[in-house]
Structures are given as structure tokens and as C-alpha cells.
Amino acid sequence: MKRIGEYKKLFNIEKDIDLKELKSTYRNLVKEWHPDKFQKGDEKAVEAELMSRQIIDGYHFLVSIAPETKAANLDEYNETINSAIIDWQHKGMVLELTFLDGNTYEFFGVNKALFTKFYQSGTLTRFAKRNIFNTYTYRKIKKSEVEA
Known part of the structure; x- marks a missing residue:
């Protein structure tokens, strides 16, 4: 932020x-x-x-x-967030998520407590859909290497 x-x-x-x-x-x-x-x-x-x-x-x-x-880019974003999360990283107040389709997004303002709940949840994508995807400012930082 x-x-x-x-x-x-x-x-x-x-x-x-x-x-x-x-x-x-x-x-x-x-x-x-x-x-x-x-x-x-x-x-x-x-x-x-x-x-x-x-x-x-x-x-x-x-x-x-x-x-x-x-x-x-809303259609592409919605398609991406419906795929599985394969990697995540939290730096300060920024959560970086990499999805199965190869796209990586940054979400700004995600605090440590929410990040802890995120990675401890059994279903990462479900938790993120409910608490992160539509709540925090985001931007795409990496496009998938293989375009479908």
C-alpha cells in the first residue's frame, strides 16, 4: 500500500x-x-x-x-483465479500468488494474520476467493509462459 x-x-x-x-x-x-x-x-x-x-x-x-x-482484463483474471494456486509468497503487505495456468498476481494490503490463515487453510483457492481475490487491490506481474 x-x-x-x-x-x-x-x-x-x-x-x-x-x-x-x-x-x-x-x-x-x-x-x-x-x-x-x-x-x-x-x-x-x-x-x-x-x-x-x-x-x-x-x-x-x-x-x-x-x-x-x-x-x-477481467475475464482473464476470473479464469485465472478459478485455477489452483501452486505457489505463494508474502512480503510485507503484499501477497504474491502463482496459479496453475502460470500467471502470477500481487495482492496489496494483505496483512500477516490473513496470510497465516490463508496458508493454514485446507483449500487455498476457496479461502482466497472468499477473503482475498475480490477484496484487495491486485495486479498481474507475470504472464503464463504457455498461451493456450
Whole structure:
């Protein structure tokens, strides 16, 4: 959740993510912080390099969790969450789930207590359907290697 907040702050987003506004803000930030604008060896050039990477990462991250992106990929998401969970990993407040079809999703805001209940449940997919899939912000981080 901290990461979402940082990127929203960087792009000056208050509530929901609008892809058109995000794209124009992204372009303006890239113009402002492009490393080629600064002299090599200048301390501002190093800062611009780091900032441009953060802007690019933030843009791709926010696009992946935008409501429009989720709506466009809803059928694929529903198909994936109906397959078995084969691997999981919890880092901080992020739960990473890998499914039998090869897709991997991140779910943001999943606390340690819920994660403990998740991995101790007898049926992971059933527990996740009831408590995680439709409750937490998610994004796809890895596509299946074999497309059907």
C-alpha cells in the first residue's frame, strides 16, 4: 500500500486513476526529468536518472492497477483465479500468488494474520476467493509462459 501511495503522490493523483490524465502527467514528468536535459557528471543528472526510472516504474505500476486496465482484463483474471494456486509468497503487505495456468498476481494490503490463515487453510483457492481475490487491490506481474 505504501508503494501505491508513493506513486500516486508522484503523479499527483488524489482518488481513482484516470489513464488519460496519468498519461499526460507521465509525459510532462518525463520531459521535466529526462537525463539528457542535464550535463553528464552533474549531480542533477544523477538525480534525473533516478527520478526518470522512478517515473517509468510508477507509470507502469499505476497503469496495471487502474480500473480501466482491470476491466479490460477481467475475464482473464476470473479464469485465472478459478485455477489452483501452486505457489505463494508474502512480503510485507503484499501477497504474491502463482496459479496453475502460470500467471502470477500481487495482492496489496494483505496483512500477516490473513496470510497465516490463508496458508493454514485446507483449500487455498476457496479461502482466497472468499477473503482475498475480490477484496484487495491486485495486479498481474507475470504472464503464463504457455498461451493456450
